[in-house]
Amino acid sequence: MVKNPLPPEHILRRLLQKGRLRQFQMVLAVADLGNSHDAARTLAVSQPAITKAVQELEEVLGLAVFERHARGMRPTPMGREIVLFLRRIVATTGQFAETVATHHSTESLVVRIGAVAAGLNGVLAHHLPIFAEAHPQIRIRVDEIDGRQINTILADGEFDVIICRRQPTLPRPWDFTPLFWDEHAIIAAPDHPLVGRRGLRLDDLEGCIWMTPTTGVLALGLFEDLVVRCRNPGFCQIATRAPVIIRETLRQRRALAIVPLSTFQAELAAGTVARLDFPLNSPNAPVGLIACHEAMGAAALALVEYLRGHAAPEPAPQSP
Structure with missing residues (x-):
């Protein structure tokens, strides 16, 4: 097996020349099942074919994908990353096949x-x-x-x-x-003490706990502009775009969050979150x-x- 580091273009050329989808499928089966015997039985191929597929991929990449032990094989630390990439390749190929099959249908x-x-x-x-x-x-x-x-x-x-x-x-x-x-707005759990109060001002937000928006979104700029003007703000160190996590964090931590209203239309309609009556001057x-x-x-x-x-x-x- 090659010991010296290989440049990316060398590895890519090897994969294009020698990499095969069936080989990737066999390697994934070994990673999932932990041994070549079960992988061969699941894919209805011979055990030597599985062993050969693993060895060929390791030779192409110039590193060990699996550690061998008494009861089978397990991915090396680098092997775990390789397995993630192989899963994406196989999954994308499946989507490609689905698209082609759909276009073959005249109906x-x-x-x-x-x-x-x-x-x-x-x-x-x-x-x-x-x-x-x-x-x-x-x-x-x-x-x-x-x-x-x-x-x-x-x-x-x-x-x-x-x-x-x-x-x-x-x-x-x-x-x-x-x-x-x-547009953006401040939301909270429906039982937050500020919910339902009309005409909230900056002083009313004193001491509130805030969720920090993720980077690269408009809400982050609004958040930074507002919080710097608040007195004694607290922070919940959970940054996410997932509505279910935001909703539960607001409920459990009695926190506030600045969000685009479009993302929380269903939650606002269902009453699982509520909008505060505070002007953000958010651009449309x-x-x-x-x-x-x-x-x-x-x-x-x-x-x-x-x-x-x-x-x-x-x-x-x-x-x-």
């Missing part, structure tokens, strides 16, 4: 949607079931995406339509259409769709036309 159309949390809650949660009922022949796939990686996601070409906030720049020929204007941030008309199929075009037909009007500018 089905498909539209692939990537959406940030604001798009999922503020647009798709309401409109997508209605659209799907009106277009039963269209198969819809929706995945949540990271709004900080929009240009990379567009370059990958995985989605027909992206639902996200307006981006500073977009590669041509993609364009952005606003669908609604989101448009959430909309990004699409490329030059490469758009019939299914994506139907969805885009439907969403554009139900876009909310732009709100009037806020008074200074």
Whole structure:
């Protein structure tokens, strides 16, 4: 086995030349089951075939993926990272096969949607079931995406339509259409002592505990601007975008959080969180769709036309 460090381009060239999906599947089976015997039985291949697949991958990578012990094999520390990457490769291949199979069907159309949390809650949660009922022949796939990686996601070409906030720049020929204007607010558990009080002022927030927004979101700037002006603020060191964690943290810690209202529409409607009557002077941030008309199929075009037909009007500018 190669002992000297290998440059990334050397490893990539080896993988392209010698790496195989079936080999990756065998290695994953060993990682899951802990020995080549059970892996061979599960995949209906011979045990020597499993052993050979593991050895070939280790030779290609120039390092040990597994530690051998009396009862089988377990991934090395680096092997655990390799296994994670192999899972992604196999899973992505499965998605690719599903997409190809769908396009082979003459009775089905498909539209692939990537959406940030604001798009999922503020647009798709309401409109997508209605659209799907009106277009039963269209198969819809929706995945949540990271709004900080929009240009990379567009370059990958995985989605027909992206639902996200307006981006500073977009590669041509993609364009952005606003669908609604989101705003931020302070929320708390429904039994928080500030809930229900009208006309809250900065002094009313003295001594409150705050959840810190994650980096790269508009809420972080609003949070930093507000908290620096509060007296004796406390902090809960949980930074997350997950509504269920935010909701439970607000309840258990009696904390406050600054969030986009679109992300918490369901919770606000159900009464599991409540909005404080405090002015944030939050700018109206448009959430909309990004699409490329030059490469758009019939299914994506139907969805885009439907969403554009139900876009909310732009709100009037806020008074200074």
